[in-house]
Amino acid sequence: EVQLVQSGAEVKKPGESLKISCKGSGYSFTSYWIGWVRQMPGKGLEWMGIIYPGDSDTRYSPSFQGQVTISADKSISTAYLQWSSLKASDTAMYYCARKGAGDFDYWGQGTLVTVSS
Amino acid sequence: EIVMTQSPATLSVSPGERATLSCRASQSVSSNLAWYQQKPGQAPRLLIYGASIRATGIPARFSGSGSGTEFTLTISILQSEDFAVYYCQQYNNWYTFGQGTKLEIK
Numbered sequence: 001e002v003q004l005v006q007s008g009a010e011v012k013k014p015g016e017s018l019k020i021s022c023k024g025s026g027y028s029f030t031s032y033w034i035g036w037v038r039q040m041p042g043k044g045l046e047w048m049g050i051i052y053p054g055d056s057d058t059r060y061s062p063s064f065q066g067q068v069t070i071s072a073d074k075s076i077s078t079a080y081l082q083w084s085s086l087k088a089s090d091t092a093m094y095y096c097a098r099k100g101a102g103d104f105d106y107w108g109q110g111t112l113v114t115v116s117s
Numbered sequence: 118e119i120v121m122t123q124s125p126a127t128l129s130v131s132p133g134e135r136a137t138l139s140c141r142a143s144q145s146v147s148s149n150l151a152w153y154q155q156k157p158g159q160a161p162r163l164l165i166y167g168a169s170i171r172a173t174g175i176p177a178r179f180s181g182s183g184s185g186t187e188f189t190l191t192i193s194i195l196q197s198e199d200f201a202v203y204y205c206q207q208y209n210n211w212y213t214f215g216q217g218t219k220l221e222i223k
Contacts, residue, residue: 035212037161045153045161045204047212059211062118095160102208103151103166110160 002026004034004096004108011114012086019082020111022096029077030054033099036070036081039110040092050099051079086115119143119207123215129223132195138218140188140205149209152181152190155217156201164203165190192220 007021022034035050049060053072060070072079079096094111097104120143130136140150148168153161163172165181168188178193192199200222205215 044217045155045206045214047214050212061211097161100163101166102149103163103172103206104153104161105163105166105172107160107162 002098002106004098004106006094006096006108006111009112009114011116013117014088014115015085016115017082017084018086018113019080020094020113022079022081022108024077024079024098027098030074034072034079035097035099035104036068036079037095037097037104038064038092039095045095048081048094053077053079086113088115088117091115119146119210119213121205121207121213121215123203123205123218125218126216127219127221129221130195131223132197134195134223136192136195136199136220138190138192138203138220140183140190140215142186142188142207145185146207146209148184149207150181150183150188151206151208152179153204153206154199154201155204161204195220197222 003025005023030053033050033052036048038046048064049070051058051070053074069082096108098106122141124139150168152165155161169181180191182189202217202219204217
């Protein structure tokens with residue numbers, strides 16, 4: 001069974017750094033792209049970027065380029081999304097998802113990030 | 118960037134009736150279009166990909182159609198569990214989601 005399991009909810013202060021994770025299982029982790037999607041409170045879905053764990057090829061949405069860093073450690077089948085300096089506007093639910101035939105066929109359960117002073 | 122526009126924003130339909138949701142792309146995305154369902158507190162779930170192909174385990178009452186710039190998701194006989202928010206997504210040029218259609222009980 002394909003599963004993506006994300007790390008738990010985080011509460012941070014503005015200016016702090018953060019790295020959240022997404023661990024894949026039940027399939028060949030290095031053979032599928034993993035994307036990250038933001039959902040701000042009460043809002044829709046926004047694609048942030050995507051990584052191919054096999055060679056760490058990474059692409060970013062122009063809206064998120066320079067704002068976050070996506071990485072992966074294929075030895076432990078885990079992808080990451082990180083911030084160097086959080087802002088209140090980064091408060092959102094973040095989902096990882098596996099790229100299937102173009103679409104996102106499997107999703108993690110989401111990681112809620114709250115940034116507040 | 119390809120802009121995806123969904124209509125209506127909210128659709129009120131009675132259980133047992135048909136629901137038709139629309140999605141328009143600002144430029145052609147061929148058949149590289151997916152539909153997702155999201156219920157409160159849950160991650161999105163893939164329903165349709167390739168504009169018309171049902172994902173694994175998706176009931177036959179869900180169907181997708183269209184190509185190019187105009188797409189439709191039809192739910193033929195609404196069940197109580199179908200009331201949710203639906204998003205379209207193009208993956209012809211990276212990814213863009215529509216703003217969502219909330220399907221509510223009439």
